Amino acid sequence: MPTLDLINLRKQFGSVTNPVVAVNDLNINVADGEFLCILGPSGCGKSTALRMVAGFEEPSGGDVQIDQQSIVNMPPNKRPTAMVFQKYTLWPHMKVYDNIAFGLKLRHLPKNQIDQEVQASLELVGLGKYGDRYPAQLSGGEQQRVAIARALVLKPKILLLDEPFSNLDALLRVRLREELRQIQRNLKITAVFVTHDQEEALSLADRIAVMSKGELQQLDKPATIYARPKTLFVADFIGAMNMLDGEVSGGVVKVGNQRLPAPAECVAAPAKIAIRPEDVTVTQTGEGAWHGRITQVSDLGHYRKVFVQSPDLGMLKLYLPKSVEVNDGEMITFKPTRFLIFQGPLPPFEVKL
Amino acid sequence: MVGLALVVLFALPLVIVIWHGLGADFISHISTPTALQALRLSLITSLISLGICIFFGTPLAYGLARWRFRGQHLLETLTDLPVVLPPAVAGVALLLTFGRRGALGPWLAEWGIALPFTTAAVIMAQVFVAAPFYVRTARLGFAAIDRHFEETALVEGANAWQIFSKIMLPLAARPILSGIILAWTRALGEFGATIMFAGNLEGVSQTMPLAIYIGFERNSEIALALSIVLITLSGSLMYLLRVVEDQSKQE
Structure with a gap:
């Protein structure tokens, strides 16, 4: 064989x-x-x-x-x-x-x-x-x-x-x-x-x-x-990915003005936060919600690709179901549902919310 | 329009040669023993030269196209050199090497071989000037073949000889044919090296160009008739070359 x-x-x-x-x-x-x-x-x-x-x-x-x-x-x-x-x-x-x-x-x-x-x-x-x-x-x-x-x-x-x-x-x-x-x-x-x-x-x-x-x-x-x-390379190369700079300290990773939970194993150090465009959910404003202005909407058949300009995180790419109403120029609030924390050359920690 | 001046320079003398030659009882002049002998000698020697060019030139071209080695550019320049070298220089060089008092002359004499002023010398002169045309064209032809054609044959299990004979040679067929035509026309028209190294003996070394040169002093009608034969032959070959090159462009 x-x-x-x-x-x-x-x-x-x-x-x-x-x-x-x-x-x-x-x-x-x-x-x-x-x-x-x-x-x-x-x-x-x-x-x-x-x-x-x-x-x-x-x-x-x-x-x-x-x-x-x-x-x-x-x-x-x-x-x-x-x-x-x-x-x-x-x-x-x-x-x-x-x-x-x-x-x-x-x-x-x-x-x-x-x-x-x-x-x-x-x-x-x-x-x-x-x-x-x-x-x-x-x-x-x-x-x-x-x-x-x-x-x-x-x-x-x-x-x-x-x-x-x-x-x-x-x-x-x-x-x-x-x-x-x-x-x-x-x-x-x-x-x-x-x-x-x-x-x-x-x-x-x-x-x-x-x-x-x-x-x-x-x-x-x-x-x-x-x-x-x-690895970061694979995360970036395969599929679309939002790569954000973060800082881990005491079970929390700070990304822009947001705080996300981090596993206890994470060391207090800078980190890369990787979020797939589909790993977000649109929410009401409130505790832990991210916001930004929609700058571009592309209809891709069964889902929409939405670019969002965030005041503290720069340009983000989201894949949203068509049931969600989005329009160019409007504000949108959303939360990540799943992300990866990369620190150094080690495999990342996965966090699900 | 300016370019036409050049065309006139090419065409006018050729037309006048043909005009004069055909006017002056072409058939009877071309059937004289001198003319026929020159024609026969030219055809035989140039075809033998061509065979030598192909037999030795093909492996050389293949090697130059495929292998990278030290001194490659030098060797390529060397094989290209006779293209631009005045044939008279080739004649001198051949005499100094193979002549009776040349570098190899005494050694050849020991074996009872005397090359100058023989038909063999005619062929050597022709190969000297014609082979570079063949080697160069064939080399470029081999070099233009994408390496994937060869690598595919290799994974299919072909050995070096099978790759050469079944893949590379057929793929380079058109450039090789171009090279053959170029080398043949060059061999047919060879004059300078031949007259120096092989002399001008009727039936032995008096090829068409030599017969034209000598004949022009004695009997210009034979020279004209032979010129027409050469013009027609070379012209047809060059036309064939155009056809071959056009076809390979279409592929």
Whole structure:
């Protein structure tokens, strides 16, 4: 059963005296049949990590193991991995059939078996009749489907995908994402998917590895990543977040003119208070109510995005249900219902009101 | 409009050559033994030169395009140099190296090989001036291929030779064809290095350009007829080049 382990994986570029660390002591385990997303902004090292798994980059340290067997000394063409790139994926001089059959022909399979497997993989991605076409005759989405078919036809132990849908328009991206997820579930193939698109990661992944500046920030299920970000970076990068400066003292955290309860474990020191835009409730004025002037209202279908200028806390972003009446320029009073207190590099404290 | 002056400078002499040549019983002049021999020699030598350029030039271009190594720019400059070097300099250089009294001359003589004033010398001169056109064009062609095409082949299990033959070579087919056309036309038109290194012996080293040069002093009609052949041949090849380049742009 294929598993993938990145163990203390490290990659540095540049000279010995002036190294640039692209990936720093990365530890990620991918379970059999799991769909793992590596998520991070561009330059965070996520692609470099994937390229070390594929064998295009040689690790500066650490190990890559498939089924507990190290593969770092194995050339890329011997590794049991297949890869789908973002662009320039299909060879333009070969028909779709030949693109998919390429790896099978290299393995000297009999012609009728190649025919069958190519056809089966084309049908898997819904392009059963496209074998005779050239890549230039396909749309971008179709090309990526063929690229996925070509990767899957080799029955790799690990499927690697490097931002495969980033060049497609938004609607198509969502559709292909769902198709890929379905295929991956049916085949129970172990997959690693690199993306900078958090929505893509949140909707696709069994677990997400968030990276920043070459380091793993958090490795958790999407819901956990969203609800309980472990670091300030993750809190800020995933979803929308109101980040406020606070000061903890004696079981209370002061934010602007407001006081919020803080767990006893909090040390008396400055802190960052993180509030999701949806973790607020509109209230009457009174004890503990926050207020501000509404500067912008956007209707986003099933909820409203509201910007509120607070006299002491600056601009806040709130997601409010449509049952709440809000108008540009009016005053609004509200209370946070849930927030996180970040102090130093430690995981945050969660407070529910 | 100003640019037209240049076009006139190109076109007028060519038109006049064709006008004179075709007027003066073209068929009988082109069928003289001298003309036919020059034509035959030119075609054979230039095709052999072309083969040598492709055989040795393709791996060189591939290596230069893909590998980063110390002295790379130097090597690239070296392979580009004959493009701008006067062919006479190439002739001198070849003579000083492979001539009877050249650097390698005595050593070659021990093996019973004398290169100057042979058909082999014609081919060497042609390769010297034509190969850079091929290597340069093919190198740029290989270098323009996105690395993902190659990396995909690698994860699919292809080895270095399979990547070269099944992926890179077909993807660079058009630039390589351009390079072949350029090198061939250059080899066909080669004059300076040939006359210095290979001499001007009818049937041995007297290619079309040489026959034109000599013929112009003795029998200008043959020179004109051969000129027309060269103009037509090179013109067709250059036109073919345009077609190839247009097609690769469309892709």
